[in-house]
Amino acid sequence: MRTLTLSLSFFFALGFAQAQQQDNIKGIVDKGGQKPFIAVPDFRATGTTAPGLMAVFNSTVQSDLQSSSLIKFVPKTLYPLRIPQVPADLAAGEAAANARPAPIPGYRLADWAAPPATANWLGMGYGAEDRGLFVVFGYFYNTSPTGTDLQQAQAFGKVYTGSLDQAGAMDAAHHYAADMLAQFGGQSLIGSRIVFVSDRTGAKEIWVMNWDGSDQRQITKYNSISTFPSVSPDGHIVAFTTYATGYPAIQLFSLDSGRKLPFYNQRASMNAFVAFTPDSKQIVFSSTAAGGAAQLYMANADGTGFRRISNSGAIEVEAKINPKTGTDLVDVSGRSGLPQIYKMSIEGTDVDRLSAGTGEATNPAWSPDGSHIAFAWTKGFEPGNYNIFVMDVISRETVQLTANEGRNENPCWAPDGAHIVYASKRGRQSQIWMMNADGTGKHPLTTTGSNEKPVWVNAEK
Amino acid sequence: MMTKQRVTLALLAVMVLGLSAGCGKKIPPPPPAAPAPIPDNTPPNSPKPVVGYFSAEPTTVTVGQPSSLRWSVTDATSVKIDNNIGDVSPNGRRGVYPTATTTYHLTASGPGGTAEADATVTVSSPPPPAPMQNAPQPTIQDILAKQVQDIHFDYDKSEVRGEDQAILQGDASALKTIFQMDANFVVTIEGHCDERGSAEYNLALGDRRAAATKDALISLGVPGDKLKTVSFGKERPLCTEAIEDCYARNRRAHFSAAQ
Numbered sequence: 001m002r003t004l005t006l007s008l009s010f011f012f013a014l015g016f017a018q019a020q021q022q023d024n025i026k027g028i029v030d031k032g033g034q035k036p037f038i039a040v041p042d043f044r045a046t047g048t049t050a051p052g053l054m055a056v057f058n059s060t061v062q063s064d065l066q067s068s069s070l071i072k073f074v075p076k077t078l079y080p081l082r083i084p085q086v087p088a089d090l091a092a093g094e095a096a097a098n099a100r101p102a103p104i105p106g107y108r109l110a111d112w113a114a115p116p117a118t119a120n121w122l123g124m125g126y127g128a129e130d131r132g133l134f135v136v137f138g139y140f141y142n143t144s145p146t147g148t149d150l151q152q153a154q155a156f157g158k159v160y161t162g163s164l165d166q167a168g169a170m171d172a173a174h175h176y177a178a179d180m181l182a183q184f185g186g187q188s189l190i191g192s193r194i195v196f197v198s199d200r201t202g203a204k205e206i207w208v209m210n211w212d213g214s215d216q217r218q219i220t221k222y223n224s225i226s227t228f229p230s231v232s233p234d235g236h237i238v239a240f241t242t243y244a245t246g247y248p249a250i251q252l253f254s255l256d257s258g259r260k261l262p263f264y265n266q267r268a269s270m271n272a273f274v275a276f277t278p279d280s281k282q283i284v285f286s287s288t289a290a291g292g293a294a295q296l297y298m299a300n301a302d303g304t305g306f307r308r309i310s311n312s313g314a315i316e317v318e319a320k321i322n323p324k325t326g327t328d329l330v331d332v333s334g335r336s337g338l339p340q341i342y343k344m345s346i347e348g349t350d351v352d353r354l355s356a357g358t359g360e361a362t363n364p365a366w367s368p369d370g371s372h373i374a375f376a377w378t379k380g381f382e383p384g385n386y387n388i389f390v391m392d393v394i395s396r397e398t399v400q401l402t403a404n405e406g407r408n409e410n411p412c413w414a415p416d417g418a419h420i421v422y423a424s425k426r427g428r429q430s431q432i433w434m435m436n437a438d439g440t441g442k443h444p445l446t447t448t449g450s451n452e453k454p455v456w457v458n459a460e461k
Numbered sequence: 462m463m464t465k466q467r468v469t470l471a472l473l474a475v476m477v478l479g480l481s482a483g484c485g486k487k488i489p490p491p492p493p494a495a496p497a498p499i500p501d502n503t504p505p506n507s508p509k510p511v512v513g514y515f516s517a518e519p520t521t522v523t524v525g526q527p528s529s530l531r532w533s534v535t536d537a538t539s540v541k542i543d544n545n546i547g548d549v550s551p552n553g554r555r556g557v558y559p560t561a562t563t564t565y566h567l568t569a570s571g572p573g574g575t576a577e578a579d580a581t582v583t584v585s586s587p588p589p590p591a592p593m594q595n596a597p598q599p600t601i602q603d604i605l606a607k608q609v610q611d612i613h614f615d616y617d618k619s620e621v622r623g624e625d626q627a628i629l630q631g632d633a634s635a636l637k638t639i640f641q642m643d644a645n646f647v648v649t650i651e652g653h654c655d656e657r658g659s660a661e662y663n664l665a666l667g668d669r670r671a672a673a674t675k676d677a678l679i680s681l682g683v684p685g686d687k688l689k690t691v692s693f694g695k696e697r698p699l700c701t702e703a704i705e706d707c708y709a710r711n712r713r714a715h716f717s718a719a720q
Contacts, residue, residue, distance in 0.1 A: 204696070225696050228661065241664075246720050247691050248664060269690050270668045273661055286665065291672075294665040315665040332662055338617055339662045362659035376659065383616065384657030384703075409659065428701075453660075 036184060038065060039074040039112055039119035041083045043136065045127030053134055053169040054127050060173035060212075061123070067434070067441040069418055070184045071121075078116040082106030085126045087139060087157065092150050109153060113143040120144060121155075123180055134168040136160040138176040140183065155183055170214060187416035191459035194421055195219075195229045195238050195255075196432050200449025206240050208255065208457070211414070213432075213445030219253055226251075227453060228273055232280035233323060235458045237261065237301070239274035239283070248272050250285060250303065255457065264303035270294055275319045276301070277346075278326040284309065284319040284346070296331060296348065309348035315339070318363065321346065324370025330354060332362045341375055343393070354391065356398075362386070365412045367437075374401075374411035374420055388422050390437065401439035413437070415458045421445070423452040507572035510537035515567045515578035517557075521585060527556045528582040530565055537569035537576070559584050601639050601646055602718070608635035609648075611713040612674050617658065619669035621677045629674075632716070633681035640687050647719035650674050652692040655708035656701070660694055667692030674714035689719050 042058045045051045065073045082104050084090050094110045105111035112119045125138040140155040160175050162168025178188035189211045198207045198216075203223045209216040219238065220226045226242040238253050248270045252261040265271050268289040275284045283301055286294040289308075296310040296319050310316045314335040321329045326346070333342045341355040341364045355361035359378035363386075366373055373393060376386035379400075388401045388411045402408040406426035413420055417437065424433045429450040435442040445454075513533035522528050534540050534551040541548055543566045546555060557565070564581040599607075609632045612625050621629060639646055652667030652674075671690035679685040700707040 225693075227696070228664075243693075269672070270664060270692055272664055288665075288668055288672075293669055315662060315669070317661045317665050318659075332659070334617075334662070334666075339659065360658065360662075362662055382657075386659075 035070065035072050036120045037072045037074050037118060038121045038123060038180065039076075039079055039117050040065065040123035040180075041076065041079050043124075043126050043138075044085070045129070047129040049164050050127050050129040050134060053164070053166065056166050056169040057127060057136065057173045060170045061177045063443075064174060064177035065180065067419070067436060067443065068181050068186060069436040069438050069440060070181055070186045074117055074119045078118075080104075080106035080111045080117060084122075084124050086137070087150065087154070090141075090150055109141055109143040109150075121180070121183075123176075125176075129164055130161075132164055134162045134164045134172060136162075136172045136176065138179070140180050167214065170212065174212065186418065189414055189416055189419070189459075192415055193255075193457040193459075194432065194445070194454050195231055195457055196446070196451055196454040197227045197229060198446070198449050198451045200451075206238060206253070207451075208238075209445065211434075211456070216446070216448075219255075219258060229453060229455050230274045230276065231255070231455050231457045232276045232301070233278055233458060234280040237276075237280070238455075238457075239263075239276070241272040250274055252302075262302055264306075266297070266303070266306055273318050275321050275329065277321055278323050284321060284329060286317045286319070293334070296329075298346070309346070310344070311348065312351075320364050320366055320373075322370045323366050323368055330364040330366070330373055332364065341373070354393065354396065359383075360386075363410050365410075367413050368415055368417045374413060374422075376409045376411065388420065388439075390420075399439075401435065401437075402442075405442070408433075410453045412454055412456050414456050421454040421456055423454060508536050509573040510569040510571040510576040511535050512567065512569055512576045512578040515565075515580050517565070517580040517582045520581065521583040522559070523585050524560055525558065527558055530555045530557055530580055532567055532578075532580075534567075534569040534576070536573055537571040539571070540567065540569045542567050557582065601642055604635050604639055604642075605648065605716060605718060608632075609639075609716045611715050612670075612677075613709060614670055614712045614714075616655070616708070616712065617666065619652075619666060619673045621673055629677055630681060633678050633683050636678065636683045636687075636716075640684060647687050647689060649689045649691055649717050649719040650678075651697075651715045651717060652690065653697060653699075653711055653713050653715060654695045655711040656695050656698060656703075657708065658695070660696070664692050664694035667694045670712075670714050 040061055043054055045054045065071060084107055089107055091108050094108060112122045120143060122141045122143050125136060127136045137159055139157040141153050142155060156179060158179060160172040162172040174190050178190050192211045193208050194211055195206060195208045197204050204225045204227050206219040206226050206229050207216055208219055222242055222244040224243045226240055228241040230239050236255055238255050240251060241248050242251050249265045250263055250271045252263045254261055266287055266289040268287045270288045271285060273286045281301055282298060284296055284298050287297050288294050293313060293315045294317060295308055296316045297306055298309050299306045312333060312335045314333055317332050319329050319331040328343060328345050330341055330343050332339045338360045339362050340353055340357060341361045342351055343354050344351045360383060361375055361377045363376040364373045371393060372390050374388060374390050377389045378385055386407055386409050387403055388408045389398045390401060391398045406424050408422055408424045411420050411422040419434055420437050421432060421434045423430045430452045431444045432446040432451045432454045433442055433444050513535060515532040517528045517530050519528055531554045537551055540551050544563060559582050562583045564579050567578045569576045610628050612621055612629060636648060650671045652671030654663035654667050671692055675688045675690050678688060698711045700710055
């Protein structure tokens with residue numbers, strides 16, 4: 001009985017924390033206000049190949065919308081019976097109350113604005129194959145103005161083309177979903193990629209995939225240990241640590257050509273954990289070049305012009321430079337005992353502990369606007385049981401994004417500031433997962449082998 | 462209680478008085494007669510047993526070879542030999558296969574008494590095989606694998622523990638032997654961690670463990686230029702169970718031949 005009471009109150013406490021985090025995190029992603037409700041019925045297609053691809057298109061659109069914290073996706077079971085496909089299907093205004101027979105609802109925007117759908121916006125359209133291409137006509141309507149002007153209600157109507165296969169259908173869907181989300185300030189992730197570490201070949205190698213988990217490709221083939229990737233903000237260079245020469249040393253690869261780039265490693269038992277400055281021209285990393293515990297050093301992006309910036313006598317790893325200012329950084333330091341997250345200037349001055357000092361806090365990652373860090377913390381658990389948290393760097397308030405879902409580490413923000421990719425170990429293997437920055441919409445991006453240390457690559461500008 | 466004690470003392474005093482009064486008057490009675498001696502049932506003419514001989518032939522064997530015990534006893538009703546042989550006839554022989562030098566003890570008993578004798582079979586070890594042309598000596602790899610043992614560490618710590626000092630000293634002398642055998646040999650000290658900390662922090666922690674082990678060995682006289690260090694963080698665990706015993710095994714400095 002006593003145990004029951006305790007565990008009950010524990011769950012109440014959890015529920016409370018959950019409610020709190022929703023309120024707090026809102027401030028990060030949409031600065032208040034009611035989220036719009038969007039309805040997008042399944043598109044259909046004509047032809048021989050396109051109809052089969054529509055299932056991929058429809059599920060991708062739904063997934064993209066559901067994984068956005070900017071809007072609410074109206075469940076398809078609540079939609080009216082008649083599904084408009086082209087603007088000509090739509091009738092203006094509301095149906096006459098005395099019409100006989102009563103019209104089947106769906107062809108008027110008001111039908112979508114009314115319960116049970118209660119959608120503020122309607123996405124509609126259809127697919128086809130045209131000269132060997134997958135073509136989608138996608139429209140987006142505001143259901144609120146119930147006047148007669150359908151032209152005014154239309155936010156956009158576009159043609160999306162892709163290859164006549166699954167990849168083409170996914171590509172068209174991502175673009176259509178991004179166009180809808182852009183109406184609410186959503187930045188598109190299309191074209192952005194995720195670099196990660198996978199052991200699926202038997203050795204840890206650096207890999208890259210599209211942000212939706214598709215097109216996973218191996219970058220390194222050292223058959224050694226290659227890990228700890230980071231990517232230059234311009235999206236051109238991946239830096240990582242490899243044992244290819246026997247000792248942990250830094251290497252750079254071009255993400256454009258897939259080739260190795262020159263890098264000058266200092267003579268040290270360990271050079272690792274590269275962080276780029278916002279202009280991608282300089283790096284901060286950890287080295288044991290001076291003997292003793294690893295310290296932070298700054299250098300040119302090719303490793304030359306090497307100078308020390310920390311002098312704590314304790315381990316200093318995982319420096320991450322503020323992407324907004326470029327003048328301050330966070331890192332993980334052992335200077336107060338177990339690893340904690342510290343903030344300091346890029347010259348190593350003004351050192352200040354950010355994490356609470358309890359447990360172990362590691363893996364800091366800046367939000368694109370430099371206002372928050374995501375990090376892994378063992379708060380309330382035994383060593384090794386990390387969860388993902390987000391901290392407002394000014395107020396130091398933290399919000400927990402994962403709980404009771406295995407070991408969660410290495411968070412990294414998407415360029416849109418609204419998504420976080422991370423590694424979740426549930427069982428023997430780790431996989432790359434993605435979630436909204438408020439902890440909702442968690443879904444895995446990898447399934448093969450053990451995958452870890454995801455880093456988002458900005459789309460090339 | 463006090464009352465009872467006083468009563469007892471008074472009674473004793475009366476008895477003592479009474480006894481001393483009686484001594485002066487009575488004569489003690491004569492002592493009783495001694496008991497008759499126990500009759501001797503032994504026939505007066507029974508002779509003592511005699512061991513004619515008790516010998517082993519041969520007296521020296523190698524392991525697995527037999528020796529023959531032979532004996533002859535007279536005037537005995539029972540003859541026994543120890544070492545699990547037991548009762549035997551007065552005249553006999555018995556093959557034995559001792560695995561070590563053994564003294565056999567014969568006991569003959571009869572109406573006239575007992576007689577004893579010993580016979581010793583000396584067992585010599587078989588000769589060693591002829592020496593090989595190249596006697597196997599421990600190689601450097603053998604010494605490195607068997608005599609240079611891992612040093613273990615506490616969680617998030619890189620100091621060599623007091624309880625590991627003896628292992629460290631053993632490692633130091635084994636390493637010195639290795640470097641005497643091959644002046645060009647170089648040993649790598651690998652620093653490892655358990656799986657709980659972050660991979661990033663553990664890379665730097667493993668580096669500290671390897672370096673601390675190297676420093677401790679240098680202080681014990683091992684040449685530092687023969688020792689390299691490398692950290693594997695938590696990338697090369699010995700075991701992967703999520704239990705403290707496994708964590709403890711993984712928090713180690715391990716020695717290997719430098720590449």
